[in-house]
Amino acid sequence: MTYGFDLDGTITSHPAAFAALMESLVKQGHVVLVISGALSHMPLTKEDKTDQMRMLSAKIEPMIHYHDLIVPTEKTVEEVAKAKGRICRELAVDLMFEDDLDYIRWIKRYSPLTACVQVRA
């Protein structure tokens, strides 16, 4: 199966629990993705994106096991939410852990086959 995990408010709210869960899933051969949105009103350069990814990676490594870190960068929260939904559909995410109910609504709209678990902070 393919699992998606939001970062801020999800992994960051329960890092030890998610570290254990994600490590177990990776070891069992599942695909584990961190899908975290970012806001920017400026088009990001390749260097900006590299810096952003490095910063986010540093936030979750070394304890979190995952295959890929995906960060859609959009101008508004709604655009980020829609992008997360499209990513879940394109990557066939079976189960997404997410703290934000608005994001969950957009994920369900864009990717109806993705089940979502709302994580409480």
Ligand SMILES: [Mg+2]
């Ligand atoms: Mg979040």
